[in-house]
Amino acid sequence: MTTAGDRLILVGRIVGLHGVAGEVKLESYTDPRMQIFRYQPWLLNTPAGNREISGCRGREQGKGMVASLPDVADRDLAASLVGCEIKVRRSALPQARPDEYYWTDLEGLEVVTIEGVALGRISHLLATGANDVMVVRDGERERLLPFVLDEYVKAVDFEEGRVTVDWDPEF
Known part of the structure; x- marks a missing residue:
């Protein structure tokens, strides 16, 4: 394993x-x-x-x-x-500092809204210059969500394998 x-x-x-x-x-x-x-x-x-x-x-x-x-x-x-x-x-690799994450550690985590709506899993991340972007896939749909702590990303929980976001599931 x-x-x-x-x-x-x-x-x-x-x-x-x-x-x-x-x-x-x-x-x-x-x-x-x-x-x-x-x-x-x-x-x-x-x-x-x-x-x-x-x-x-x-x-x-x-x-x-x-x-x-x-x-x-x-x-x-x-x-x-x-x-x-x-x-x-x-x-x-060195341990990440608080509120910093290696992209590889985020890949595969489930993404849910603050209301508990599942959006999919992080496929990979992109650097856009302004901010990093999570590519979230659920099998049918692909969403691009900004990885901006506090504004959109409310919590990253590695033990639960989940990222909680403030995001409209219809968007």
């Missing part, structure tokens, strides 16, 4: 090569992007199977990022990793 701490979280991707010594270019989904190096070990989905690596180091290079991976010392081996997703166990 997989626990919440063992769940794998996508934090980046190897997108290219840098030089001849086995360095790779990364795309990081963390904020700030260099934070990806604090979350280790990495789990890579390589063509030869899953590979766990620790001790990855990196730097910003122009508009991108370059990483050195342990035991990857030549361009050919690095080339075999291009396209690999970089995942970490949920337990590698």
Whole structure:
């Protein structure tokens, strides 16, 4: 059985090569992007199977990022990793502060109105610039609800697996 701490979280991707010594270019989904190096070990989905690596180091290079991976010392081996997703166990991430949530922890939670009307489950979240948005699906319908604490999101209860919102179920 997989626990919440063992769940794998996508934090980046190897997108290219840098030089001849086995360095790779990364795309990081963390904020700030260099934070990806604090979350280790990495789990890579390589063509030869899953590979766990620790001790990855990196730097910003122009508009991108370059990483050195342990035991990857030549361009050919690095080339075999291009396209690999970089995942970490949920337990590698720091504890969220009060009133802050990892999107991955919200996905799958049931969404109900303050009157108790079920709206569906959180499929995923979107960043819109103004605020994050929950994509809530109930099988027939998809709703986009702003994830704005106190105004629309009244409570997040992980033990009950529920998010309570102030929202018109007809909207």
